[in-house]
Every structure is written in structure tokens, then in C-alpha cells.
Amino acid sequence: MKTTSLFKAAGSRSLWKIVPVMVFFVLWELAARYGPFGGTAIFPSFSAVLLEMAALFKSGVMIKNLAATLFRVLIGLFLGTISGIVIGILMGWQEKVYRSLSPIISMLYPIPALGWLPLLMLWIGINEMLPIAIISIGVFFPLCYNTAAGIRSVDQEMIKAAHILGASEMRILFEVILPNAASQIFTGLKLSSGMSWRTVLAAEMVAIPTGIGALIMKAESLVRVDIIISSLVVLSLMCLFFEKILGVVEKKWIGNWSGNAQD
Amino acid sequence: MPKIELRNATIRNCHDLNLTIRNGEYFVIVGETGAGKTTLLNMIAGVEKYTGSVLIDDVVVNPLPPFKRGVGYLFQELALFPHFSVMANIGFGLKAQGYQKNAIKERISFLLDLMQIRHLAGRFPHQISGGEKKRVALARSLAPSPKTLLLDEPTSSLDPRTAKHLSSELHDILKKLGVTTVHVTHDLKEAERISDRIAFMANGSIEQVATPAAFFFDPANTSVAEFIGMPNILECRQTRPLASGLVEIVSDDLKIILPCNRRHIRKIAIPPDAVDISDVEPSELLLNHFVGTVEKIIQHNATVKLQISIGKNRLISELTASAFMNMFIAKGTKVYGAIKMNRLRYIE
Numbered sequence: 001m002k003t004t005s006l007f008k009a010a011g012s013r014s015l016w017k018i019v020p021v022m023v024f025f026v027l028w029e030l031a032a033r034y035g036p037f038g039g040t041a042i043f044p045s046f047s048a049v050l051l052e053m054a055a056l057f058k059s060g061v062m063i064k065n066l067a068a069t070l071f072r073v074l075i076g077l078f079l080g081t082i083s084g085i086v087i088g089i090l091m092g093w094q095e096k097v098y099r100s101l102s103p104i105i106s107m108l109y110p111i112p113a114l115g116w117l118p119l120l121m122l123w124i125g126i127n128e129m130l131p132i133a134i135i136s137i138g139v140f141f142p143l144c145y146n147t148a149a150g151i152r153s154v155d156q157e158m159i160k161a162a163h164i165l166g167a168s169e170m171r172i173l174f175e176v177i178l179p180n181a182a183s184q185i186f187t188g189l190k191l192s193s194g195m196s197w198r199t200v201l202a203a204e205m206v207a208i209p210t211g212i213g214a215l216i217m218k219a220e221s222l223v224r225v226d227i228i229i230s231s232l233v234v235l236s237l238m239c240l241f242f243e244k245i246l247g248v249v250e251k252k253w254i255g256n257w258s259g260n261a262q263d
Numbered sequence: 264m265p266k267i268e269l270r271n272a273t274i275r276n277c278h279d280l281n282l283t284i285r286n287g288e289y290f291v292i293v294g295e296t297g298a299g300k301t302t303l304l305n306m307i308a309g310v311e312k313y314t315g316s317v318l319i320d321d322v323v324v325n326p327l328p329p330f331k332r333g334v335g336y337l338f339q340e341l342a343l344f345p346h347f348s349v350m351a352n353i354g355f356g357l358k359a360q361g362y363q364k365n366a367i368k369e370r371i372s373f374l375l376d377l378m379q380i381r382h383l384a385g386r387f388p389h390q391i392s393g394g395e396k397k398r399v400a401l402a403r404s405l406a407p408s409p410k411t412l413l414l415d416e417p418t419s420s421l422d423p424r425t426a427k428h429l430s431s432e433l434h435d436i437l438k439k440l441g442v443t444t445v446h447v448t449h450d451l452k453e454a455e456r457i458s459d460r461i462a463f464m465a466n467g468s469i470e471q472v473a474t475p476a477a478f479f480f481d482p483a484n485t486s487v488a489e490f491i492g493m494p495n496i497l498e499c500r501q502t503r504p505l506a507s508g509l510v511e512i513v514s515d516d517l518k519i520i521l522p523c524n525r526r527h528i529r530k531i532a533i534p535p536d537a538v539d540i541s542d543v544e545p546s547e548l549l550l551n552h553f554v555g556t557v558e559k560i561i562q563h564n565a566t567v568k569l570q571i572s573i574g575k576n577r578l579i580s581e582l583t584a585s586a587f588m589n590m591f592i593a594k595g596t597k598v599y600g601a602i603k604m605n606r607l608r609y610i611e
Contacts, residue, residue, distance in 0.1 A: 166360040
């Protein structure tokens, strides 16, 4: 009886997730076919978008552009993550570093990543390094801020206890402070990964001739709304995929003791 | 078993603290919140900067880092590592100090048995109860075999029964291990039950250091007397053994029975809240009863103190304000009283 009701509960939860999405797609299809813009290129139906997406993958256009964007995101995310975590650790761990860097970080953090674009275009030029630099900057600030805040919020008595038990500064950092700040560092990382996809799209739309952003811009000039929507769907799926992966890593790492990791 | 000394130790609100804790002693520090008890422990452990000197075994340990002082510390908030299992928590200090793997295993096993927490070995701190967490934290602080153990309110936030059981067990274990212990608490009954000597702290200074008995019978000043509840002290003229474990003492016009095996008792102390008062004659005969007259009524916020004369004797009784309001008592009223036997203290 209990097992059956559990299945029922799980089934009911999935239903609540799936039904609204299905209704959305059906309404979209109906609106595109029979609505005021029905049958025009400006508002393609759901099925037309699916067919176009399949065609883009089949022809290799989507794969080529996605690979270019993914490469930029991975490199930018890597550089931004490493620098954000290292500076964040130093700021959270050493009061003097925190006091010295905190005003600069607070001043630069509110600038949107795209605000750097004109400056970087002049400094770096329009090349592969431009989107990577923009992504790194967009990733660096939230991650640095969250890492420093996470480390500073670790219980001081726990650190005192580790000192009394004879642990070295390095052991305290790696075995006590970082694991206890991990949850907040992951929050920054998840924020940053989403940020990196948003940033790369904008950079590619404005300045770079390859990648998903550039594909969207080309589609716009040809009034190919189906390609634009296909590209946006792929982008959204990639964004979700990255967040999901980070959620899984977080849960695997700290989920068994903190119970606060997100799926 | 080291001797600990503080010489003119000064930090923030604590000035010129001088104190000697003897080898193997179970030393308890009592006082109100904010009296400086934890700060004193922090100075001995070396986790806060101070002026003056801390000596362990006649050696000034001021320049030594905490772990080189041979001190274990049980924090009030326990500070267990939430990301480590119980076993890893206990072994953390041993690993940090470079013990061999086998030695770590053996020591953890010994401590799991000593603290009766073997069944918790694989669990994480959030999966165990408050009392169990205290045992784990204690095992962790005992792991590197410290010669001195500092306990900051080890029984706080536990229910009274568990607290009493744990503090007695703690005392027995630490005495058996021969560890010099400095135990901070605000529970005077706990201090009296387990301590070799008690120190009373108020406003960052040590007001009195004495054995539990001397502490109650000879408070050094009014702040100590107020903290212990200003007990009634009676001189005993005569001690008469009754059945096994009971004696009757005579103090002028009062006869009091108390549980003890001594042949001669010099003084007894009666806490004012252990003197029950009624304005009507009880229907049954109570142990340690008396009849007296109210001489003085002193009203505080939530309590009322009555000074009662019983022949040549004077006793102070403390009632709650609501209990007082339910009786018709004024100066000169005849009252009937009884003294709770289990709250009596005595010296020979």
C-alpha cells in the first residue's frame, strides 16, 4: 500500500511538471498555425522549429557554432573560476588581503560583464580572446565574492579547535575551511556558469563572427526566426546542463554531511 | 599531571588574574555569564593574546602555540567538524600531529569505548543527539592525550538528568586518566558535586578559591554570598547519630535531621529556598518541621524573603512572589516551616 502511494505521489509530481510544458507547446503550435501571424516566417510553429533544429544539427552548422561557443565558455569559465577562487580564498583567509582588495572588488562587481566589451575591444581587439576575457570577468566577480564570504562565515571556534589539535595553517585551510565554505563557493560557481553562457552570447552577437550568438545575428538578418528560436533553445539547454552538472558535483562532495546541496 | 599557574594574566576585561591549579585537580570555575570564565580558559589554551604569564609545570608557556601546551579544549559550542564522521573527528588531531596510522586506529578505538560511542563511529555530527555530540567532542579533545583538559560548560543545553549523568561520568573518567581539569560552569550544584576546589569569578576577577564546603560556609564577600544564595549558617551544639546514614543536630532551639555518617558536625548551611513556609498548621507531621514568627519581609521582583525567628535561631526563607501572595503573612505572623533534608550542607 505504502509503495503504491509513493509511486502515486512521484507520478503526480512529474505530472505537475510535464503538463504545463505540454500545454505551452500545444498552444504555441495552435497559435502559429491559426493565429494572426499564422503561416508567416515571423512566427514559426513548434514543429517547424523542431524540424529546423534537426536540420541544423544534421548539416553540421549548429554543431560547428556550438563547439566554438562551448570552447570559449569552457576556457573563460576555467580562467574566471581559478582566479575567482584563488583571490576569494586569499580575501577570506587573510584579513589584510580582504581589507586591501574589498574596496576594489566592491567597486568593480556592479559593472555588468558587457560593460567591459568596448574597453576590451580596444585593449584586446576583435579576436578569440575577447569573448574569453569577457566570460572570465563575468565569472570572476560573483565567484570571488561568494568564496570570500563563504570562508569568512566558517565558524571561528572550529578553526580554534583545529589549531589546538595541532593542525597546520594549510591543513586548516584545506581540511576545515574550504569544505565548510564549499556550499557557498558552489553557489557562486552555479551563478557564474549561467553568467558565462549569457555573456558569450552577447559578445558573439556584437563582435565575433562565429558561435551561437553569431548564428542568431545571421538568422536575424535573413529573418529566419526558426533558426533564432532553435539557437536560443540549444543555449538554454546548455545553461541548464552546466548547472545540473555542478549540482551533481556539489551533492556528491558535500551532500552527505550538510544536507543542503541542491539538485 | 601538570600544575597550572596564572600570574598577573590580563586580557580585555580580565585584570591581573592570579591562580594556581594543582596537579591532577578537578578545578571548577563558576560565575555569571560574562564574568570572564571562558576568557580564562582561552588564556590557558593560548588561543587569545594576553599579558602576564601562564605557567604549566613551572614553565612559562606564553610563546607556545596552543597544541604545544599539552592542553585539550572542549568548546561550549563543541565546534565539531560537520564534514567529518565521528571517527574522523576524533582522529583529526592525531593525524595533524603526525601519529602513525595504526596508533591513530588504536587510540580512536580506545576513545570510542571509553566514551561509549562505538555505535556512532560512522555517523556525521548532524546525525547524532546533543549528548552524543558532547561525548564525541570530548573524545576528540582527549585524543592527543592532553595532560590538561579545559571544559567550557560541557553540560549546557542538556536536560538536567543527562547533564548530571554526563558531568559525573566526565569527572570519573578524567580522574581515572589523571588529567588536570579546569571545568567552567554556571551551575553551582554541579560544581559542588564534582569539584576538588571551586573558583568564583565576577566582573573579570577571581573573587574566591576554596573547597566546596568552605565556599558555602565562608563566602569571601557579598558577591560570592549572593551567587550561592546567601544560605542560613547554623552552629551545631550537639550531633546525635540516628539510624544508619542519618544524624540529628541541635542548634539552640532547632533540631534538624540530615543524611550523613559523621559523628560531629560543626556547622550546617540551609539554602533559603530549601525552607518551606505555610501560614496554616500542616495536617501531618513533616520531617525537620518548626514553628516560628515572621520578623521581617523583604520583597524582590519575583521572590519574597522572610526572616523567621525560632526561639534563639533565625532562618531566612525564600518564597516565590505568587506563593507569598497566596498566604496571609505579615510581620509577627506565626508560621509553620519545614527544611528540605536533601538540600542541607555541613562541615565537620
